[in-house]
Amino acid sequence: MLQTQKPEWEDIVQSVVDLRHSLHRRPELPWAEVTTADTIRSHLTAANISWRDCAGTGTVATLAANAAGRHIALRCDIDALPLSEKSGVAWTSEVDGCMHACGHDGHTATLMATALWLKSHEDALPGPVTLLFQPAEEGGHGAREMIKDGALSGVDMIFGWHNWPAIAFGKAVCPDGAVMSANGTFGITVQGQGGHASQPEICRDPVLTAAAITLALQQIVARRLPPQQSAVLSVTSILAPSGDTVIPDTAQIGGSFRLSDNSLRKTMEDLIIQTAQDTARTYGVTADIDMRPRYGATVNNAGAAATMRRALAEEFGEVWKSDDTLVPIMASEDFSYYLDEIPGAYALIGADNGGRHGDAPCHSALYDFNDALIPAVARVYLRLAAAPLPKER
DSSP, X not given: OOOOSSOOHHHHHHHHHHHHHHHHHSOOOTTOOHHHHHHHHHHHHHTTOOOEEETTTEEEEEESTTOSSOOEEEEEEOOXXXXXXXXXXXXXXXXXXXXXXXXXXXXXXXXXXXXXXXXXXXXXXSSOEEEEEEOOOSSSOHHXXXXXXXXXXXXXEEEEEEEEEEEETTOEEOOSEEEEOEEEEEEEEEEOBOEETTOGGGSBOHHHHHHHHHHHHHHHHHHTSOTTSOEEEXXXXXXXXXXXXXXXXXXXXXXXXXXXXXXXXXXXXXXXXHHHHHHHHHTTOXXXXXXXXXXXXXEEOHHHHHHHHHHHHHHHOTTOXXXXXXXXXXXXXXXXXXXXXXXXXXEXXXXXXXSTTTSSOTTOTTOOOOTTHHHHHHHHHHHHTTOOOOXXX
16 A cells, blocks of 8 residues: 655655556556556545546546646556557566557556655645546547546646657657647548459459559658658558459558648648549549548647756756657657647657667557656656655665
8 A cells, every 4th residue: 555644755666666567467448447547546545635537537636726836737648558468577468458558557657656745745835736647548539538527627737748768768858849740540442343353354453453542642741741841651551351363342441640730631631532532533443531630749838848848957967858850759649639728848758778678669569668767757747846856865
């Protein structure tokens, strides 16, 4: 059980590392984080931190609610991914086909460490601090639903972070402007006319057309978008099951795109539709396109980003800053919803310590969160809250 009365910092850190490993063993997919939410809430209750549920499996807690200063929010995400773990760690997932492959278990443990320390120093906080334990970041628009359920009520500024194995431990990036990209997915149904493989002339081959559409789509970024604005378009699947001697009636194409600038979304969507339909027409078939917008770009407020950079420099030293050319990265985050509502900042903080648990990329079956980030990033959060800092032994 986590301690609740003036706990020692080292005890908090060890308890939340244990919590992280426990959450890792029992991962849950977006909007199914029932056990995860119960675990978070039981730890908050044990620490005498009041909370309320938000958007179902989300949890919101506020400390120093009546303090007069600026009201900040600190956020973590709690959901896992549909992957079978191959990391080999002692706390490997016990749930088939599900694992914490993006470090949300570590993000949760970091915010819990922050919560426990803030609670024991609540009287010293200059302003309210709201803690957001958010579900369904992995494509489930959890931040949007938290906002709808009042998670940002009264909040002036919000901060968040993500561990990033491509950055060395002790380094980070937190730019003014975009830090992560907008994204979207698409599905294309190519409708042709099937028949015998020996008679292609009386068929309208959707497989050939799907291959041609795939090649044509790859030219959008290279030839139709400004080179000054980063974009990625990836076809990730072609499905046209059939017999070896049968040309099928239909083929399905799936893919995604990433944009550093939200203003490019309509241009990208229009070009995907035009390219697919025009290519299909040349092959005598049709193409129906289903565009599925996901998240907008995660765009930092300059003032909030400066505040977070100061906290990062104080924690990691003046050499904390990683290469700014890394950002905006092409991955996406629903933290963007919060930044569309209020000022805030999001940082990518290096996880690679050169060991086996630091360099595997997020969304890899070999990935495991670097526990050394927990005390370090929790202290960054404490600085953002202007809380007393733990003394190092």
